[in-house]
Amino acid sequence: MEDLIKEFSWRGLLQEHTPGLQDQLKRDKITLYVGFDPTADSLHIGSLLPIIMLAHFERTGHKPMAIIGGATGMIGDPSGKSTERQLLDEFTLAHNISCIKSQLARFLNFEMGNTRLLNNHDWMREISFLEFAQDIGKHLTVNYMMSKDSVKKRLGDSSSKGMSFTEFTYQLLQAYDFLHLFQNENCLLQIGGSDQWGNITTGIELIRRKMGATAHGLTFPLITKADGAKFGKSESGENIWLEARRTSPYKFFQFWINTSDEEAGRFIKMYTFLPKDTINQLIEDHRKKPHKCILQQRLATELTRWVHGEEACKSALSASRLLFGNNPMTSMEVLDDETFLSVFEGVPRAQISIEDLQKGISIIDALVEKSGFLSSKAEARRALKERSILVNRQRIDEDLILGKTNIREKRYILLQRGKKSYFILEVVKT
Template identity: 40%
Template sequence: MNILQDLETRGLIQATTDREALQAHLANNQVTLYCGFDPTADSLHIGHLVPLMMLKRFQEAGHKPIALVGGGTGMIGDPSGRSTERSLNTSEVVAGYSEALRRQISKIVDAENNNEGTSVVVRNNNEWLGSMSFIDFLRDTGKHFSINYMLAKESVSARIENGISFTEFSYMLLQSLDFLKLYEQEHCTLQIGGSDQWGNITAGMELIRRSRENQEEEIKVYGLTVPLITKADGTKFGKSAGGAIWLDSEKTTPYEFYQFWINTDDRDVIKFLNYFTFLSPEELAELEKEVESHPENRAAQKRLAEEMTKLVHSEEALVQAEKISDALFSGDLKRLSASDIKQGFKDVPTFNTNKEEVTLVDLLVNANISSSKRQAREDIQNGAVYINGERQQEVSYVVTAADRMEDTFTIIRRGKKKYFLIDFS
């Protein structure tokens, strides 16, 4: 099975330019391709994983991928897929974001793995855009595009009614110039991106052809887009109740990341396994059968969570995430370390105290776990209060150092699911 057939089978192709010619080009050459990532934050999120995995898939097929960080285009902002103007960041902020993305991409796609010249190269388009004068840009790039051509592109036409600035209107030309520069410097002949990038990709192909039409070389460049990822319930992929799911462990912990994939809907899990993992068709078929016959086991979700947590974080982070999940499910909280607790209880209400000893009743009231001492006593007597996973029904109980895990944390549970963290540090 060739690379395009594999992508088609996995549902990863939205559109291509000249499919037959592209297939022959990939079959007969070691192709250099690229995908762009604009630094709009100091981390990528899981929506970026599909194009990152696409680069890895082409790498595995023997081709040469480039991940292009948009240190230049990030100063402008891509209007594609948006109904409003982006806020502009300072050059210092964009430079910081760009460096953070470079490190993150390098780790995920294993840029250090030089496998027969196919290691993923990470570049920054500020190399050429940052030093280019406005006059040179207009003369060398702008002259190849008519206003009518640009207005016909979806990324522009969708914004005409509400208005689009000249800044964002020009973004298409900057991305087109990226393709041209990589074609000239790296002989890059394929650009990939999300479905909203189709207009920008084809504009880049047009710029390459027009700027080199007087030269003797035969120009063969191509574009490929992946579909917009949607969930079965109609909500946007990559969002949770707390916001975006980031690839940076400081913004989304490995445990939270793991839990996002574990909670994948049965209707989506096989599709996501196809999109995001390198599992064989045989294993995917087995997992699909498991979803149909024993959905309660969530075998496919666990496999998805394992693969993605290992890829983005590490094997050690996966082990820790599984440990936290098992402890919360079983109620056996005492085997958690302080590091585990910080991850697993990151978003639960936390009460800080430096008291060596405190009665359980006072602690429940002071930490706003129970509304009053009378309610606290009732909660305890009714068996609704747990300390580190163990029910405590003694009203006179005193919480001491013996109840602290690693001399730092005590976990209080009230009822079935309401957790509270007591921090004695």
Template identity: 40%
Template sequence: MTYNSSLLRLLDERGYIHQMTDAEGLDALASKQVVPGYVGFDATASSLHVGNLVSIMLLRRLQQAGHKPVVLMGGGTTRIGDPTGKDEVRKMLSDEAIEANIASIRTAFERFLTFGDGPTDAVMVNNHDWLGQIGYIEMLQKVGTHFTVNRMLSFDSVKLRLEREQPMTFLEFNYMILQGYDFRHLSDTMGVRLQMGGSDQWGNIVNGVELARRMDGKEVFGLTTPLITKADGSKMGKSVSGAVWLNEDALSSYDYWQFWRNCDDRDVGKFLRLFTDLPLDEIARLEALEGGAINDAKVILANEATRLCRGEEAAKAAEATAAQTFAGGGLGEDLPTVEVSAEGIRLGVACTALGFTASNGEAKRKIGEGAVKLDDAAMDDPGLLITVPAGETRKLSLGKKKHGILKGV
């Protein structure tokens, strides 16, 4: 389909579109007026991760095309938990923890979006503001009558859980009703006409579209992105050593930069289109590079992605650290660092402290495989006591791409 609106042309050219509830209707609406659109994010941690980034970039593209991004934080729905793709009940968080997580997460959005009071400025809202006020009987009467249990059981988020014989609480079963009500509430109070999200949210989004039509007679729209995976089939939000967090206090800028620099050759073009603002003709040139030259494109990808998420200085520092570490044989200042007291630190503990491994057990395995080096010499004893004189440093490495500093204090 050929789109007339700059919004859908932009999303289509860069590979964001998977499904839409009414492509022609949304295209016509976006051609004639500012469309407020939202994506929902639950606040289960103090930072979002790279797996959330395509949804953040959707909001950025929305704003770039002259429309209004609405960031919906699930202060209410976090208390329940989205069952989609989950086998276990989500751990309950306190009100204080949820509020702290929302405040921390906002700092990442401020890198990608322009917030303010203008017609296309981004706003952040919290669904606890309305879900926390509505009574149970009122919710059943106003909203529950528009959902059939038959249809709710047909959604993948429920069906897959039951097929795997994993328990689903009644609390979780209600999640799709509350998410649908979010869309209806935002459309009624803020004029929001579009909900966006990943392909796994299609059923929940359709519920909201239908609920707004049934309760208010309003036409709203849904759009999902394809499932974004890496060339090896793994999820976007994960790396060898765990989640790739967006916030600086959860993951160093150097490690964030390295995640993009170490991507598969086959992913370079896709990632440049989705996660950077580079022009499409420049992206086409970069993804056509072959052999060792593709590494130049990966450095550009790492710089651009890090600049958006962490800022210009962080991107420059990470690139300089990588150049010094790999090309110059030295120790870049931006490498992850662990301070070592006079008592020293065990090799396995040091690997985990630097973020190379998720546990001391994993560190033991990596050391046994000969993948860990201290000052470029292979080590085979996880219990080795490493000492570092005060004011001096030693280099610890896992494989060829992960390096860290042990600093004596």
């Protein structure tokens, strides 16, 4: 990638940048940064784009920095928000910072020294309010700050309660970050989403007015799905987090599998590091055989492997093939216990005693009396004659007696009718 601007452009990662940046990147290996405010104890897939941008710079020999907003996170960025964020207490903020630091270390190489992780609280705490007002605030007028979209939109929104002075100062604090990094780290570039352009240019302006020097900004587009919905949420409206305890690797995998063809064609450029020739070939293969979901499969595999690791990716892929593949006889044993629960989260369940299973239970009793999965024995017999009943994904007959051999992972038995109706028997001791 000799020309990063061209690379970002064809990948759809480029919204706008300051004049002269392209030549600067061709000429020099520069220091740059992206900020991450610790508003939660995990980043989500909306945070993946800035991480990917940093990784591209890392891979091409530049010196990226990830800045944790230990100070700015106390306030919250008003950009793109119609209401003020809830302020975080000190304990929650410290917990979030620790979690995000660990998370970023999975994606960026902080061990080699070229890529760094910093916390803006380390320099913000050294300056008093009076010093800040005198040394920083005097360089930017209220008129200039009011002209930014993040301010104008909030003040022009009739449903908004306005903007507190605390939020109003956010762009000045972010500008001070850029100035501090420019002075102390020779940082020449700040990157952010397109809604950050106002904050970024405020930093560039502060550097120009105070230092008489030139700095740069670059933004990537904010992503929406093909239907215009906010990107980063599942169909049920929950965030898709990068932390496995919040969003399981299986759910993460399925989010990308469920993207439309148009979305998959965009996202495989933006969210993977696959080269152009490979991506173009995948797009062409998908065009010829769209029913095979080639783009979605590769997108989901690449991202799940990168975010959750090889083993979690294999487990998620196995679970997906188990549920949606063409072979209904695929063994349930490919799923570990955690993945099994993730796959069948929300599926109705009932408890069944291990003592009853040791004696043996007829499949009809299991479907009706022991579970309530089916409403009557007549319905159960009808379904069994139709051969639409499966136990642990294996099609069974009416004479089956459920016993200990049918328990998977010593805890569960999965009942199924047809392709989409599931029920879990949870084995317990009485």
